[in-house]
Amino acid sequence: MKKLFTLMAFSLLMSLNVDAQFRKTWDFSKGYSAETKANLNADPNWVSNRTDANTGETTGWKDNAKMSGELMANGVVIEELRGINFSTSGLQNNGNYLLDPTTIRVARKKMAFSLPKLAAGQKVTIVAKSANGTATDRGFKGNDNMEYIDGPANGICPGPDGLCTLVWQVKADVVDSVDITISTDMGGLDIQSIVIDDGDAPDVEKAKKVAYIADAATIDADMAYIFLSATDGVELTQVDPVADITLDSLQYYDAIVVAPSVAANAGIVPTLKSAIAYEPVLNMNAAMYEAWGYGKPVATSEMSVTVPTEMADNALFADLDITSGLELLTDGGITGVSLGEYFANDAVLATAGEAVAIHQHNAARNTYLFLPYTEEGLAAANQDILPVILGNAVKMVAKTKTNVSAVVAPLISQENKNLETVVTIENTNKSAVTYYTTDSSEPTTASTLYTEPFTLTEACTVKAVSLADGYLPSSVASLGVVIMSQAATPAISIEKNADNSVVTLTCATEGAEIYYSYGVVTDKAKAQKYVEPITLKAEPTEIYAFAVAEGYVQSGLASDYVAINSLNAQTIRIDTLTHFDANSADWFVDNSENGGIGKESAYYYWGKNAWKYYSDEVDHTETVKDSQGNDSIVYYYKPDPAAVRVINPNTPNGWILKSAGQVLTGELTLTAEAAVGNGATGRFAETAEDMIGGTPTTGCITFGGKTSGEPYTASIETTEKYAAPFDVVTYVGNGNNGNPGNLEIQVSADGEAWDSIGTVSMASTQRYYKKTRVSCDKTGEYFVRVWQKSGSTKAQVYDIYVLNNGENSKKYDASTVGIDNVGGSDGLVRDEIFSVNGVRLNTLGKGINIIRKHYADGTVKTVKVMVK
Missing domain, CATH: 2.60.40 (Immunoglobulin-like)
Incomplete structure (x- = not known):
């Protein structure tokens, strides 16, 4: 038999279903249930991501698999996430979701999740923040069925702004209920809550179970007991102050209230002392302080208390006017306390004259609060104040009840x-x-x-x-x-030959390994392991070495200066003619008109895609024989002049970026590290020799892809010519693993015809950098460029220096540049201070400083000074 519904009945049914299904709250700030935590801990697809500092208990989890749909743990839907369906969009292999104590993190850009079918006009509110405290471009986007109606512009949650509230509404023209989808934009976000319309009905908090310690004989006249008995949200139980009441039995309650009538020698007094910090306590009995050894009562003539400005927002004073003091009594005087050592560092919420009237101990967990009411004071209490402050106090301490756990082990x-x-x-x-x-x-x-x-x-x-x-x-x-004994400090031996110096390192400790560097490095993970004598010929430098041996303390640090005999005041080149570095002030340019996109950390100057180098105009043809002996015509096309694109820096610095089809990317916040790679992942030097003179500056220009079959065209060029002879020094990293790209250092007299003066060295390990020095020993003036000739990997250019023999070079004297003891000398003209990495300093810094002392007779001596 067919079932027939009237239109009115059907509409009513649908509206009831909508109301029942779609008023929903997901509030992650409440954390996760014990059952959910157990399932997360049991599931290898979720791994511990955060632990409690005191207990070591896992409080945050990261997914260890590529999950989608309703997220599950141990084969069970995570109840706190039930109803949210995650798509596969944006997912990587793992680490997509982080369940933290108060949020869920969707960690990847373009990740998406959908909510159950919503009707026109329904609202979705998300409270979230950027997962990166400095990112300013991360946010959410709703799908086409949604319109964004409230919150930060464009749905973006700027990192520095903390939590943001974003509101979408299902569009009015939606005729049927629809699934709505929200996706992340640009990067990870932490979601605190998702609410559909008004959300779930609020939870009704159970009444707090409170033990009121007082003699049954006096309870009927006890004003505090009378008022607390009538306080909403409080379930009050009178407990006699006898000796057989234990702390274990009191821990059944959410809070303990100590009445003013309890005698200082009552049997329960030691138990109450042991309850402090293990159970929330509200004490109105100043006599307890002396009995506990925690202070003394202090009688005053004050009837009002003064609340410090910084305590005005304390929950104790909610709904009370404290601007001109708080009148607790209408007659008599307040009895406060002086605090002994145990309470000495407590927060003082109010004073009465010189006495502490209200103070709080351990505000965050199992708090203790003192209110200054004696039996006489309760009889003379301000009836407008007493019920409010009592109710506030009991609820405030009860909310801090926390299970007692062990301190984390030292x-x-x-x-x-x-x-x-x-x-x-x-x-x-x-x-x-x-x-x-x-x-x-x-x-x-x-x-x-x-x-x-x-x-x-x-x-x-x-x-x-x-x-x-x-x-x-x-x-x-x-x-x-x-x-342990300490390994022997290595001995440094330097053999100076005509055009190089050979450094030999030895250690008297048997079995010791020696590590060396060209800066003060004492971590073997950041230094170069010594395996054979080191030959240096390009640059004089300070060398440092230490030894490591099993069963020994690492040795002291040895150092010596390595001079090169072939380098003298006439041949050394240390004066900077020009320096290219990829700093953000120069190279983070607005090139949107030419397709430039991105942000400072990865800026694509002409977009992410390569463009055509050749035009459609035929330059010439060539007739060739195919494999069958037939004639074939090969067409050669002319380069397209319009393909050439140039980036000028924001401030004139003598350099430009140039390409005719190859992608260039400014990665302007990448920082190379002052460490040797040693197999680790990072922007390290491939060898210690790549750090002679210092490390690369922050930022690099990455040489990217090109159109298949077309030439490499990208270059970094000077806009001025420089007088040769000069040296060119580069710091270049490898953007990928594999065979390095072939970069050349070239010079040109006219900016059109370029000659190679050397090939740039590159590491084969991704992100590692190398230093290259080549010489242009011609005469005349030349432009300089670094140009990619070929290769299968990305080159990342940090620095290009053009150095000549100038004023500073002419002061170099290889015979006197060794490290001498500090001593006075006549005719000193000036000092130049450098770090051990060659960075010029204005004043001496902590650690080892290198001082070059210039004398009136033209000699230069270098001394080493240690500042502690």
Whole structure:
């Protein structure tokens, strides 16, 4: 039998379904349930991404697989995400989703998620922020069924602005309910909540269970008990102050209130002392302070309290006017307290004369709050103030109830020195105190209190335990401390030949490995391992070396100056004629009219795609025989003059970027590191020799792709000619793994015909950089350029220097440039200060400084000065 619906009945049914289905809230700020956490921890597709500093418990998870649809953990839909469907758009292999304690991060650009079918006019509100605190272009986009009606411009969540609220509405012309899709734009975002229309009905908070400590005989006249009994959201239970009440039994309650009538010698007083910091407590009994040893009562003649300006927004004073003080009593005087050592650092919320009237201990967890009401004070209490401040106080402390956990275990570390070891003990809980032993015994509060690193000269076992107010004691940490000898400092031997110097490094410690660098480097991961004598011929430099051997402390740092005999005041070239570097001020240009796109970190000067180099005009033809012996005509086309494109910097610096079809990209925030690669991933030097004289400046120009079958055309060129002879120094990185591209350093007298003076060296490892120095020993004036001739990988040009023998070069004297002891001399004209990496300094800096001393007779001496 067919079922028939009237139009009215059908419409009513649909409207009821819409109301039932689409009022929805996803609020990630509430965190995840214990069941969800257990499923996340059990699922290898989710890995720990964040842990609690005190407990070590996982509080954040990152996906370890390419997930889509409704996200699941351990085969179960994650309840807090139920109803949100994630597409495969923008996903990478892993790390797409991060479930943090208060947000979910969609970590990739162009990731998308859809929400259940919505009707015309329904709203979607997202509260989110950029996952990058400095990015200014990340946001959300709704699909064509949505219109963006409120929030930051274009749906962008600027990183520095924190959380943003963005609102979309289903378009009015949508005739049926539709799935709506929202996608990320440009990068990852952290979502705190998603709300459809008004969201879920608010949760009704259960009444807080509160224990009121007071004698049953006095309870009927107790004004605080009477008012709290009538306070919404409070479920009050009177508890007699007897000795058999334990802390375990009090922990059933969300808060404890201590009435003014409780005697200082009541049996429950020690238990109340033990409850502080382990259970929320509101105390209205100043007599407890002396009984606990935490301070003393202080009687005053004041009836009002003064609230410091910085405490005016405290929840305790909600709905109270405190601008001219807060009148707690209408007669008599307030009894406040003086605070002993335990409470000495507490937040003071109000004072009465010289006494502390209200203070709070451990505001964030299991807080303790004192209100200054005696039995007489309650009888004379301001009836307009008492119920409000009591209600505020009880609810405020009850909200801080937290399960008591152990302090995170301390971390013990050792720094081995020659025949002694320095031991450091740390704890991520900043309020923790730590006790330790060095005789393998278990530490207690009677053991030595850790205050600072200590030195041991004999091997032993150090054990430590941490304690913190409101936490259980940590587990005991243990470390076996060893004592080592120091490896011998390497010896540096320099053999000066006619055109080079050979450096040999040796170490007296058997089995030691030697590492060297041309700056003060003491980390072997950043230095070059010595395997054979080092031959230097291009540049004089300071060399540093240290030794590492198993079972030994790393050696001291040896250093010496390597002069090159063939370089003298007439041949050395250290004066900068011109310098290209990819700094953002010069090269982050607005080239949108020519297709330039991007941002400072990756700016495409003419777009991401190569363009045609050749025109459609035939230059000439050539007749050739094919494999069958038939004539074939080969057409050769003329270059298109319009294909040539040039980028001038924002400020004149003597350089331009030029191409006729090849892509150039400005990656202007990339920073090369002062370290040797040693197989690690990063923008490292391939060898220590690539760092002689310093490291590349920040930013590079990347030589990109071209049209298949067409030539490489990209170059970086000077706009001025420079008098030869000169040297050209380049710092160039490899944008990909594989065979390096073939870059040439070329010169030209007219800017048209170019001659190669050398090939740029490039690493075969992605991101590693190399330094190249070539000489132009011609006479005359020349333009200079770096040009890509061929290659299968991207070149990243950090720096190009053109150096000649100028005023500074003529002051160089190889026979006197070695490192001397500092001493006085007549005729000193001036000092020049440099870092060990060759950077000019205005004043001496910490560490080793190189000072070049210029004398009136023209000699130059270099000295080394250590500043501690």
